[in-house]
Amino acid sequence: MLSTLLYLCIGALSLGQFSILIKSQSGGFYLFDILIAVFVLYGIAALLNNGFKFPKYSLYFYAFTFLALIELIPSFFKLGLGDFLTSSSYLLRWFLYLTSSVVVFNMLKKNFITKNALIKLFIYSALFISIAGFIQLLVLPDFTVLDPSLGWDPHKNRLASTFFDPNFTGGYLVLCITLALYSNTLKKFNLGQKVIFLLVPITALILTFSRSSWAALSLVVLIHGLFKNRKLLFIFALLAFLIYFAVPRVQTRLSGITDPADSAHFRIISWSNTWKIAKDNLFLGTGYNTFRFVQKEYSFIDPGESGGNSGAGSDSSFLLILATTGVLGLALFGIAFFSPLSTNLSTDLKILFL
Numbered sequence: 001m002l003s004t005l006l007y008l009c010i011g012a013l014s015l016g017q018f019s020i021l022i023k024s025q026s027g028g029f030y031l032f033d034i035l036i037a038v039f040v041l042y043g044i045a046a047l048l049n050n051g052f053k054f055p056k057y058s059l060y061f062y063a064f065t066f067l068a069l070i071e072l073i074p075s076f077f078k079l080g081l082g083d084f085l086t087s088s089s090y091l092l093r094w095f096l097y098l099t100s101s102v103v104v105f106n107m108l109k110k111n112f113i114t115k116n117a118l119i120k121l122f123i124y125s126a127l128f129i130s131i132a133g134f135i136q137l138l139v140l141p142d143f144t145v146l147d148p149s150l151g152w153d154p155h156k157n158r159l160a161s162t163f164f165d166p167n168f169t170g171g172y173l174v175l176c177i178t179l180a181l182y183s184n185t186l187k188k189f190n191l192g193q194k195v196i197f198l199l200v201p202i203t204a205l206i207l208t209f210s211r212s213s214w215a216a217l218s219l220v221v222l223i224h225g226l227f228k229n230r231k232l233l234f235i236f237a238l239l240a241f242l243i244y245f246a247v248p249r250v251q252t253r254l255s256g257i258t259d260p261a262d263s264a265h266f267r268i269i270s271w272s273n274t275w276k277i278a279k280d281n282l283f284l285g286t287g288y289n290t291f292r293f294v295q296k297e298y299s300f301i302d303p304g305e306s307g308g309n310s311g312a313g314s315d316s317s318f319l320l321i322l323a324t325t326g327v328l329g330l331a332l333f334g335i336a337f338f339s340p341l342s343t344n345l346s347t348d349l350k351i352l353f354l
Contacts, residue, residue, distance in 0.1 A: 002046050003113050005039040006104065007121065014125045014132075016162030036096050043103035050110050054102055060336030061098050065091070067332060068288040068325050075287035083293055090289040119185045123197050126176035130204035133161035133169060137207065157249075159207035170213025173205045178220050182228075209249060270315040273300045278323040285326035294323075 012019045012032040022029040044052065054062075068091055076084045107113045137159055144154040158166040177198065180186055186194050205213055218236075225233035243250055277286065277294055286294045291314065295301045314320040322330045 002039075002043055002107065003117075005035065005042060006107070006113065006118075009035045009039050009100070010121050010125050014128050014162065016129075017164045018162055033093060033096075036100050040096050040099045040103055043100075043107070047103065047106045047110060047112075050106075052102075052106055053109065055105050057336045057339045058098065058102050058105075060332050060339070064325070064329055064332040064336060065095055065098065067329050068094075071284050071325055071329070072287045072290070075290050079287075079290065079293055083290075087287060087289040087293075094288075116183070116185045116188070119179045119183045122176045122179050123185065126173055126180075126201040127197060129161045129163075129169065129172065130200045133159040133204045133207065136161055158209045159204055161204070166208035167210045167212060170205050170208040170210035171216065173201045173208075174213055174216045174220060177201055177205070177217065181220065181224050206243060206247075206250075267315040271319060273298070274314040274316060274319040274323050278319060281323060281326065283326050283328075285322070285324045285329055288324055291320060291324055 009032060012030070012035050015031070019031040020028045021031060021034075072084075072087060072091060075087060079087065104113075104118070108115060108118070137157070141157050143152050143160070143164075144156065146152055152164055155166055159169060160166045161169045163169045163172070180197060186197065189197065202217075205217060218240075221232060221236045225231075225236070273295070277291075277298060292301070314323070318330065318334075321333050325333070
């Protein structure tokens with residue numbers, strides 16, 4: 001039953017915007033939210049008698065969550081009940097997401113699910129999102145035809161899939177490709193399956209025309225090539241060279257970084273605005289998920305507007321954490337985020353140089 005709930009959660013996540021139940025200017029409520037809550041509650045009940053354990057890094061995340069809750073309470077007097085409940089609901093969602101990862105950790109420890117089965121689940125998810133993205137390019141290549149009140153960015157001829165956002169889609173595909181590369185799961189597939197489960201998501205990733213996702217994939221391939229497979233570096237470099245000259249829009253996207261009209265320019269504006277808010281609230285922050293409301297106070301969002309679906313966030317996640325939870329919140333989140341990475345990196349460096 002617990003494994004089935006996990007499959008349903010990943011399935012609902014893969015449906016993206018098609019699983020939305022309630023939509024408003026302040027956000028949305030998804031089928032995934034219900035399933036993850038059921039998964040967490042049932043998972044704790046099922047695993048508690050078997051010795052429920054917490055990975056070390058999760059304790060820092062829970063400390064960050066508690067701090068965010070304490071810092072959010074004063075916002076009640078500034079925001080009013082409605083906006084305060086909106087901000088609080090997203091903190092609850094974060095808490096459920098965090099706890100779901102701990103449940104999965106215990107499932108792996110107690111053999112409720114195998115590592116290969118879990119990774120295979122994400123590989124299939126990436127394949128589904130990729131195919132859905134190809135269909136989206138055929139059915140809805142131009143997002144400017146959508147009602148502006150829906151809040152979607154006006155992407156044209158970019159693979160956005162079920163997430164309706166090429167950058168989120170690209171980021172998710174990079175995570176799934178990384179899991180596939182760094183696991184032994186693909187070894188159990190035949191050559192044809194390996195090509196499908198890697199080539200299809202990589203093709204979809206290219207068609208997102210998301211430079212941040214391209215950069216993330218390049219970093220993943222570089223690290224994997226150095227530590228695991230040197231031939232992969234040559235193959236990737238050759239493919240990147242061929243794609244660059246075969247697809248003119250790739251050249252346009254890369255050269256457009258310095259164009260003032262390019263999205264990279266607006267990303268810098270977003271960073272600048274976030275830093276201004278962070279400087280003024282450096283110690284305690286503005287409160288978890290209060291960023292949309294604070295942007296209105298700073299006139300970064302026009303009066304009467306919501307800023308669209310991106311209005312509640314910044315183009316830099318770490319700057320957003322600093323602005324909303326302050327220096328201590330960023331420190332706790334940074335320790336939790338980077339501690340597993342530092343442990344694995346030190347192990348890999350020993351393997352590489354010894």
